[in-house]
Amino acid sequence: GENVEQHPSTLSVQEGDSAVIKCTYSDSASNYFPWYKQELGKRPQLIIDIRSNVGEKKDQRIAVTLNKTAKHFSLHITETQPEDSAVYFCAASTGSGYSTLTFGKGTMLLVSP
């Protein structure tokens, strides 16, 4: 089955810096890669996703890049703010009706003012 590795497990940055979280996946058939954000004590929420027919997707200060050849994808957050502090999970799936999301173990991002 699919295996998703996520690094780093914790990341501390200063407000205004950029943050990058990286994930690798094992199943070359995977074609859907979402990122979920979980604030302390709250539920995970989708923040951005990318499908394998594109290499990059941006949404304001957040971007995701995908390298299908190397089987890795990354989340980039620019101009970080304290409210970006949360646990971020990457995930991968083949997108079919019988496949499910395989999540990475999460990255705790701490943005210091």
Next chain:
Amino acid sequence: DSGVTQTPKHLITATGQRVTLRCSPRSGDLSVYWYQQSLDQGLQFLIQYYNGEERAKGNILERFSAQQFPDLHSELNLSSLELGDSALYFCASTLDSYSYNEQFFGPGTRLTVL
């Protein structure tokens, strides 16, 4: 608020006991997923139901079982509980069975086994 509800919010019980966690999906969603979240294991997929039928199974123990009822709510049953079962249990729902849909998570049930 995602529209997904879970009850109870907290559950404290003893080893060997059995508990039932309940999830109501967003209105119109047919698919329900159950996840276990512990500190060092992230979000572990347990099981998925679609329109009353089991669709996919993940790392679900034989002591655990689930079902989805005709009104589409779902229940996760955990039996012969062990200390290691203490975790946050989330359910999530999507419109259909395809995994490229956004999953809307409920607030979770925190289970503590003493």
